[in-house]
Amino acid sequence: MSDLLANLYLGFGVALSLKNLGLCFVGCMVGTLIGVLPGVGPIATIAMLLPITFGIDPTGALIMLAGIYYGAQYGGSTTSILVNIPGEATSVVTCLDGHQMARQGRAGVALGIAAIGSFFAGCVSTIFIAAIGVPLSKVAQLFGPAEYFSLMVMGLVFATVLARGSVLKAICMILLGLLFATVGTDLVTGQERLTLGIQDLSDGIDFAPMAMGMFGFAEIIKNLENVETRDVVQQKIGRLMPNLEEYKQSAWPIIRGTVVGGILGILPGNGAVLGPFASYTLEKKLAKDPSRFGKGAIEGVAGPESANNAGAQTAFIPLLTLGIPPNAVMALMVGAMTIHGIVPGPQVMTKNPELFWGMVASMWVGNAMLVIINLPLIGMWVSLLKVPYRLMFPAIGIFCCIGIYSINNSVNDVVSTAAFSIFGYALVKFGFEPAPMLLGFVLGKLMEEKLRQAMILSRGSFMTFVERPLSAALLAVALIMLIVAVLPSIRAKRDVVFVED
Amino acid sequence: MSDQTHSGRGGAKGVLRSSQDFAAGLFLIFIALFALYLGWKLPMGTLRSMGPGMLPISLAFMVGAGGAALVAMSLTTDGEKLTRWSVRGLFFIVASILVFAYTVQTMGLIVAGPASMLVAMMASEDIKWVEGIIFCVLMTVLCSLMFKTLLGLPIPINNLW
Numbered sequence: 139m140s141d142l143l144a145n146l147y148l149g150f151g152v153a154l155s156l157k158n159l160g161l162c163f164v165g166c167m168v169g170t171l172i173g174v175l176p177g178v179g180p181i182a183t184i185a186m187l188l189p190i191t192f193g194i195d196p197t198g199a200l201i202m203l204a205g206i207y208y209g210a211q212y213g214g215s216t217t218s219i220l221v222n223i224p225g226e227a228t229s230v231v232t233c234l235d236g237h238q239m240a241r242q243g244r245a246g247v248a249l250g251i252a253a254i255g256s257f258f259a260g261c262v263s264t265i266f267i268a269a270i271g272v273p274l275s276k277v278a279q280l281f282g283p284a285e286y287f288s289l290m291v292m293g294l295v296f297a298t299v300l301a302r303g304s305v306l307k308a309i310c311m312i313l314l315g316l317l318f319a320t321v322g323t324d325l326v327t328g329q330e331r332l333t334l335g336i337q338d339l340s341d342g343i344d345f346a347p348m349a350m351g352m353f354g355f356a357e358i359i360k361n362l363e364n365v366e367t368r369d370v371v372q373q374k375i376g377r378l379m380p381n382l383e384e385y386k387q388s389a390w391p392i393i394r395g396t397v398v399g400g401i402l403g404i405l406p407g408n409g410a411v412l413g414p415f416a417s418y419t420l421e422k423k424l425a426k427d428p429s430r431f432g433k434g435a436i437e438g439v440a441g442p443e444s445a446n447n448a449g450a451q452t453a454f455i456p457l458l459t460l461g462i463p464p465n466a467v468m469a470l471m472v473g474a475m476t477i478h479g480i481v482p483g484p485q486v487m488t489k490n491p492e493l494f495w496g497m498v499a500s501m502w503v504g505n506a507m508l509v510i511i512n513l514p515l516i517g518m519w520v521s522l523l524k525v526p527y528r529l530m531f532p533a534i535g536i537f538c539c540i541g542i543y544s545i546n547n548s549v550n551d552v553v554s555t556a557a558f559s560i561f562g563y564a565l566v567k568f569g570f571e572p573a574p575m576l577l578g579f580v581l582g583k584l585m586e587e588k589l590r591q592a593m594i595l596s597r598g599s600f601m602t603f604v605e606r607p608l609s610a611a612l613l614a615v616a617l618i619m620l621i622v623a624v625l626p627s628i629r630a631k632r633d634v635v636f637v638e639d
Numbered sequence: 640m641s642d643q644t645h646s647g648r649g650g651a652k653g654v655l656r657s658s659q660d661f662a663a664g665l666f667l668i669f670i671a672l673f674a675l676y677l678g679w680k681l682p683m684g685t686l687r688s689m690g691p692g693m694l695p696i697s698l699a700f701m702v703g704a705g706g707a708a709l710v711a712m713s714l715t716t717d718g719e720k721l722t723r724w725s726v727r728g729l730f731f732i733v734a735s736i737l738v739f740a741y742t743v744q745t746m747g748l749i750v751a752g753p754a755s756m757l758v759a760m761m762a763s764e765d766i767k768w769v770e771g772i773i774f775c776v777l778m779t780v781l782c783s784l785m786f787k788t789l790l791g792l793p794i795p796i797n798n799l800w
Contacts, residue, residue: 190792306705306708306712309705310702310706313698314667316694316698317674317699326689327691329681331681331692331695332677332678332695359725359729362725362727363728531763532735532757532760532771532774532778533774536739536755536778539736539739540748543743544786549740549743552736552743556733556737559733559736560729563729567659567721567724568662568663568666568721569719590689593688593689597687598688599686
């Protein structure tokens, strides 16, 4: 306990320095600004804004990136409530009741409770990360290559189960992501693989252009297909602070949402996506009058938003303790850390304690800042959202181009972004979800490394994965999840959860 | 677009019961074959010491198998139909990225910005030229101020003179 306090003290010492406060503020600000744009989720936002953190020291850079991440999350919720366009999967649920509240002239309260719920969730998960970080990184030391490999298999299986639509298609996407990850120089022999003789590909496919093409530009092309029907709320925003009655209604949903979202967020394989859905379903089940949901029930905003934010934060746990990015956003964080010469994993905590605890503390600071800076700025976001799409998408495009170019000052990166835009659009047309592919790609290199190590240690026997108890347990969980997902009765329920929008 | 919208569940005619799954499967098979063509010479190694080819080749087979399963499913199970591609959107958006790529280093953002945004605008049917041109100029100024002056990115602004 005293260790925890000492660590947090150290962290807050770092996070509350004037410079880091400033970086956190700028991060939250630009993150929200970009995240508010319809169709731009946290992945595209972070890829776009990654380069602005390059000139800063590692700790400052990660604090700023974390700020951008929370800002993008919060911006996405704002758009969901005001315009009914979810920026990403996790804010779909917020649209349901949040937008209804906005139409009833209670947009302010919806945004207010979202901010307060997120702040509460942020506080709890910051303490949670601080408390669980040290023990988990000890567990990480028990992990051999076989355990790491099995853990990542489990993550990928979760990603399949959590993806929308066909399980078969999600599995195909993961395999495709893994295949893409093998492009480049072989880790052991140094031989070039599948590079088409292109020099740039010998280091492998770059993640940022891929993510930007598939999530930024493919999204724009998709949106252009439909005639725009954006209905920015015309009603007044109303007061921001919920009244006592509304606080009472939201208190338990916020607490339950935080617990549900926080626990799901730790799961490798983007468990954070499930948080808001789970929380919404739970609140609807527990409600005295479930029919209010979908018609502007404040619990339907408070719970899922808290779950969303709790999950967004606890998703850092696998990255910081095991070095495994659980989703595409965290993979971009890995990229940012690598640029600053930090290898994510359990050693970060011991080798760079200021960085680790500073970042944990800055999570809390960032959440507090969002409440303070965003609520007064709602008017600005509303007017930004009234800009017609015909002007908005070229602006989003130019931001993306500048961002991608600036990562390496490379024209080739921009060209490969163009290629991935076509690829991403094709995937959309074929009914594939891009998210599982990105996760497969992100984990691919590490999985191959661990697989090869494990096979050397086991002298070529696959039995090692089931003989080692920890590894066997992880694989068993993965298998159960997969069976559950394919069972017809549960499949039907899973479809219902995702169709609820 | 009327009969091509995505709500094409059920009532399919002919052999194909989901043209989307069919095309998706062929797409994966094509990628798998291409990867195999590129990688078939890579040494596989043994399970005990895997060579560089082990994973790419096995993954390519798995992707191909997934594609084949999708094709098979498209013949037996009803599913979505393939919807029309928005060629106009795709073409102009991709073109705008390429315009940016090939002008930014040589001429700077002063050309790359407006040129790329104007090309992008043509992707939409809802295009207003005067408004668009003013917007492009303003956005370029704003981007220069924001990314170069304020955030200090090393992006070339003006390489013309």
